[in-house]
Amino acid sequence: MRLWGIWDKLYQRCTRLQYIEKENNIFRIVRLRYRGEPLVTSDNRMISAGDLILKLHIHNYYFATLCSGVKNDLRIALLLRQQILRSLPQLASYLNAMEEQDVIKGIVGTTMLNKGVEPLGFSISDVPMNWFFRYKRWYLKIMLRLIHPDGKGRLKTWKHEVPLKRVYMSKEELLRRYLPREAETAGDTR
Numbered sequence: 001m002r003l004w005g006i007w008d009k010l011y012q013r014c015t016r017l018q019y020i021e022k023e024n025n026i027f028r029i030v031r032l033r034y035r036g037e038p039l040v041t042s043d044n045r046m047i048s049a050g051d052l053i054l055k056l057h058i059h060n061y062y063f064a065t066l067c068s069g070v071k072n073d074l075r076i077a078l079l080l081r082q083q084i085l086r087s088l089p090q091l092a093s094y095l096n097a098m099e100e101q102d103v104i105k106g107i108v109g110t111t112m113l114n115k116g117v118e119p120l121g122f123s124i125s126d127v128p129m130n131w132f133f134r135y136k137r138w139y140l141k142i143m144l145r146l147i148h149p150d151g152k153g154r155l156k157t158w159k160h161e162v163p164l165k166r167v168y169m170s171k172e173e174l175l176r177r178y179l180p181r182e183a184e185t186a187g188d189t190r
Contacts, residue, residue, distance in 0.1 A: 016030050017029065017030050017057055019059075020087065020090050020091050020094050021090050023062065025087045025091070026058055026059055026063055026083040026087045027056055027058065027087050027091055029054045029055060029057065029091070029107070030054070031052065031053075031054055031098075031100065031104070032052075033049075033050055033051065033052060033053070034049060034050065034052075034053045034108060035049055035050075036128075036166075037128075039106075039108070039123065039166070041168060041169060041173060042118070042122070042123045042169070042170075042173060043170055043172060043176075045105070045106070045170040045172060046105075047105045047106050047168060051105040051106075052100060052103050052104050052105060053105055053107065054095060054106075054107045055107075055109065056091075056107045057109065058109070058111065063080065063083065066083065080113065081116065084120065085120075088120070088177070088178040089179070091174065092174050092177075092178035092179040093179060093180065095107075095174065095175070096175060101171075104171050105170065105171060106170040106171050106173075106174070107169050107171070107174060108166060108167075109166070110127055110165070110166050110167075111164070111167055112163060114163070114165040114167055117167050120177075121169050121173045121174065121177050121178075122169050123167070123169065124165050124167055126165060126166070
C-alpha cells in the first residue's frame with residue numbers, strides 16, 4: 001500500500017487529475033475534449049468528439065484505504081456505492097462552480113465497476129478495444145487484484161476478458177439529480 005501511495009501521487013501529477021475534495025471524495029477529474037464515438041445520455045443529450053467534458057476517475061488508492069481490512073464482497077460493493085452517492089453532490093457543486101460550466105457537456109469515465117450505475121443517472125456503452133483501452137483494462141485488473149479481497153478469484157470468474165465499459169452522464173442530469181438546491185440558486189446569481 002505504501003508503494004501504491006507513492007505511485008498514486010506521481011500518477012495524479014502526471015495526468016493533471018484534480019481532486020474534487022481531497023480524501024473526502026472518491027472521484028478525481030480532468031477537464032478535456034472528448035474523443036470517441038457519439039454518446040447519447042439517459043436524458044437524450046449528445047456528447048460528441050471535441051466536446052468539453054470532465055473525465056471521471058475513481059480514486060482507487062483512496063478507495064483501497066477505505067476497504068483496508070474489509071473481506072466481504074457485499075460490504076465492499078456497499079461501501080463503493082455509499083462513496084459514490086456521497087461524492088456525486090460534491091462533483092455537481094464543483095462542476096457548477098467552474099468557469100467553463102456552460103460549455104462542459106458532461107462527465108465520462110471508463111470502468112469495470114458498471115453494475116448498478118444506471119439508477120444513478122449514468123448511461124453505459126462498450127469501449128473500443130484499441131491499444132489504450134487494452135492498457136487500461138490491464139491496469140484495472142491490477143487494481144482489482146489489489147483492492148478486492150478475492151481479486152485473483154474474481155478475475156477467474158470472468159470468462160475471457162474483463163468487461164470494460166464507458167459510463168457517462170450529461171451535465172444537466174448531474175446538476176438536476178445531485179446539485180444541492182442552495183448551490184443551484186447561488187449559481188443563478190452570476
